[in-house]
Amino acid sequence: MCGIIGYVGSREAMPLVLAGLERLEYRGYDSAGVATLEPNKKPEVHQAVGKVKDLVSHLNGRKLRGALGLGHTRWATHGRSTVANAHPHTDCLGRVALAHNGIVENFMELKEGLLAKGHAFTSETDSEVIAHVIEEEMAEDEDFEAAFSRMALRIRGANVVAAICEGDTDRILVLRLGNAGGIAVARKNGETMLASDLGALVSFSNEVTFLEDGEIVSVRSGAARFKDLKGATVVKEPHRMPRDWVSVGKGGYRHFMLKEIMEQPRTVAGVMQGRVNLHDGRVTLKRFPLTEPEVRELNRVVLVGSGTSYHAALLGRNLMDRFLRLPVDAESSSEFRYREPALDERSLMVSVGQSGETADTLSAMEWAKRQGARLVTICNVEGSQAARMAEGWLSMRAGPEIGVASTKTFLASMSLLALLSIQMSQASGSLPEGTRREILAQLIRLPDLLNGMLADHTPYKKLARRLYRYDHILYLGRGMNHPVALEGALKLKELSYIHAEGYAAGEMKHGPIALIDHKMPTVALAPRSGLYDKMMNSIKEVKARDGMVVALGAEGDDELASQADHVLYVPDVPELLTPFLTVVPLQLLAYYVAVERGCDVDQPRNLAKSVTVE
Numbered sequence: 061m062c063g064i065i066g067y068v069g070s071r072e073a074m075p076l077v078l079a080g081l082e083r084l085e086y087r088g089y090d091s092a093g094v095a096t097l098e099p100n101k102k103p104e105v106h107q108a109v110g111k112v113k114d115l116v117s118h119l120n121g122r123k124l125r126g127a128l129g130l131g132h133t134r135w136a137t138h139g140r141s142t143v144a145n146a147h148p149h150t151d152c153l154g155r156v157a158l159a160h161n162g163i164v165e166n167f168m169e170l171k172e173g174l175l176a177k178g179h180a181f182t183s184e185t186d187s188e189v190i191a192h193v194i195e196e197e198m199a200e201d202e203d204f205e206a207a208f209s210r211m212a213l214r215i216r217g218a219n220v221v222a223a224i225c226e227g228d229t230d231r232i233l234v235l236r237l238g239n240a241g242g243i244a245v246a247r248k249n250g251e252t253m254l255a256s257d258l259g260a261l262v263s264f265s266n267e268v269t270f271l272e273d274g275e276i277v278s279v280r281s282g283a284a285r286f287k288d289l290k291g292a293t294v295v296k297e298p299h300r301m302p303r304d305w306v307s308v309g310k311g312g313y314r315h316f317m318l319k320e321i322m323e324q325p326r327t328v329a330g331v332m333q334g335r336v337n338l339h340d341g342r343v344t345l346k347r348f349p350l351t352e353p354e355v356r357e358l359n360r361v362v363l364v365g366s367g368t369s370y371h372a373a374l375l376g377r378n379l380m381d382r383f384l385r386l387p388v389d390a391e392s393s394s395e396f397r398y399r400e401p402a403l404d405e406r407s408l409m410v411s412v413g414q415s416g417e418t419a420d421t422l423s424a425m426e427w428a429k430r431q432g433a434r435l436v437t438i439c440n441v442e443g444s445q446a447a448r449m450a451e452g453w454l455s456m457r458a459g460p461e462i463g464v465a466s467t468k469t470f471l472a473s474m475s476l477l478a479l480l481s482i483q484m485s486q487a488s489g490s491l492p493e494g495t496r497r498e499i500l501a502q503l504i505r506l507p508d509l510l511n512g513m514l515a516d517h518t519p520y521k522k523l524a525r526r527l528y529r530y531d532h533i534l535y536l537g538r539g540m541n542h543p544v545a546l547e548g549a550l551k552l553k554e555l556s557y558i559h560a561e562g563y564a565a566g567e568m569k570h571g572p573i574a575l576i577d578h579k580m581p582t583v584a585l586a587p588r589s590g591l592y593d594k595m596m597n598s599i600k601e602v603k604a605r606d607g608m609v610v611a612l613g614a615e616g617d618d619e620l621a622s623q624a625d626h627v628l629y630v631p632d633v634p635e636l637l638t639p640f641l642t643v644v645p646l647q648l649l650a651y652y653v654a655v656e657r658g659c660d661v662d663q664p665r666n667l668a669k670s671v672t673v674e
């Protein structure tokens with residue numbers, strides 16, 4: 061979602077804030093802004109529509125003065141992407157400037173009250189209301205911190221607010237309410253920085269402290285004082301910055317996404333390292349908190365996630381259905397959280413998420429927790445809210461993922477779900493040792509198989525040149541490859557803005573078949589194992605209606621090649637491994653189609669890396 065950065069210290073703030081904003085840009089990029097503060101002056105605020113580079117060109121070499129600064133990259137919720145709606149927002153007097161992430165749920169009510177009292181608004185955002193609430197509170201009592209704290213009790217919803225005020229050149233106040241994304245604070249030698257994520261702080265310090273729900277931090281040069289909403293001091297220990305974040309670059313690739321796709325063999329190897337024992341067919345995920353008797357007691361498993369992580373959860377259900385004798389559900393977090401299904405202390409929720417900050421997933425987790433269910437998260441970011449909320453954090457160990465569209469964390473999630481299913485089967489006895497050994501022996505082949513597949517991109521580039529002009533593409537898969545069909549379609553629409561639908565091939569006859577003609581190609585996932593014959597039938601049905609078929613199948617499958625218009629190959633492997641492999645050509649295809657169309661691969665329009673609002 062939106063990214064917030066702040067600096068207070070002895071140096072000029074502006075260059076540090078702009079550099080931090082660039083690192084936060086993947087969180088939101090429809091507009092950006094900065095505010096700096098000098099003694100005896102009001103905050104100087106500049107905003108621009110577009111990316112951080114557009115803000116830099118708007119500044120046109122101008123150097124804003126002040127050793128205190130605030131920056132924001134926006135992902136619009138309330139109000140279109142315009143200069144007026146870009147942050148930082150100010151009050152009527154221009155004394156307070158603030159950056160906001162979240163949604164003020166009672167903003168209409170607050171705004172009406174403020175309008176009636178004569179406040180003038182310059183934007184359509186809910187964020188600006190907060191500045192006016194602070195202004196109103198300051199009219200009662202000049203003290204910025206006291207006014208800010210009273211504002212915290214008046215706004216509702218999940219929100220992060222960072223504010224500065226005229227006359228207070230050594231203070232940034234930051235509030236966090238609910239699951240509106242994290243804020244990390246780092247201090248060193250008389251300087252302090254705060255940021256929505258660690259990537260913006262790496263070059264500054266290797267120790268960070270996190271702001272929690274219901275807390276306010278008063279940030280000064282080299283100091284940070286945390287308190288709760290009642291004003292009581294909260295004492296916190298800093299965390300060491302995870303090493304992964306220390307060097308984040310494109311490593312010679314044109315895009316982060318391509319780099320992250322290429323990292324997948326290493327990612328999968330990293331997931332398995334030290335967790336798999338081939339001799340006794342056992343998996344040890346040390347942070348899985350349930351004892352073996354507790355696993356045997358479980359009555360239900362629920363997997364939740366959003367976007368790509370939801371697709372991983374769907375595959376997880378498939379694996380658990382096969383490996384465990386337990387009812388297993390997988391649901392998108394945004395649906396689950398409002399259904400509020402019955403869970404109890406014998407239920408296990410496994411949340412899946414790259415960021416560990418997705419608001420809907422956190423709410424689903426909160427529901428599970430309130431029901432007394434056991435709670436485990438599969439997540440990539442140490443110190444994220446999901447990692448802190450769950451009893452057990454199973455680390456993806458994938459390293460920072462910067463491309464907005466998830467790739468390597470999909471494979472990491474699926475690999476972890478496979479390991480988790482096996483570990484749980486050890487407790488329940490649902491898989492014999494020999495079968496577990498065989499499955500693990502298959503899984504550890506994945507890094508090599510993936511490496512082989514990633515060596516030559518020519519087939520994907522060629523196919524992308526044929527597909528990039530189409531407006532609609534259908535993706536079909538069955539069984540283990542159904543979640544992959546959904547993921548392939550999601551990648552294509554996210555990156556290239558081509559309308560793509562992922563569908564269970566068996567359902568095609570119940571609707572999508574009506575769409576098929578020469579203008580709508582179908583990508584059919586037909587590896588040789590699993591429901592191969594059924595997929596062949598679907599392919600023939602598409603062909604019979606003049607549809608172009610791009611088949612994804614096993615190397616050496618001549619029968620498939622004779623039926624399809626184009627074929628992409630994956631190694632011929634047992635069914636269990638297929639989803640780990642078939643997703644890769646779909647990622648590359650989406651990538652190269654987007655490149656052909658001149659799209660912004662790493663930061664597709666309207667998307668954000670972590671969706672910290674509902």
Ligand code: G6P
Pocket residue numbers: 366367368369412413414415416417418421464465466667668669670671
């Ligand atoms: C956004 C991103 C997706 C991601 C989803 C879930 O929509 O653009 O790439 O899959 O959020 O994020 P999470 O961090 O929970 O996996």
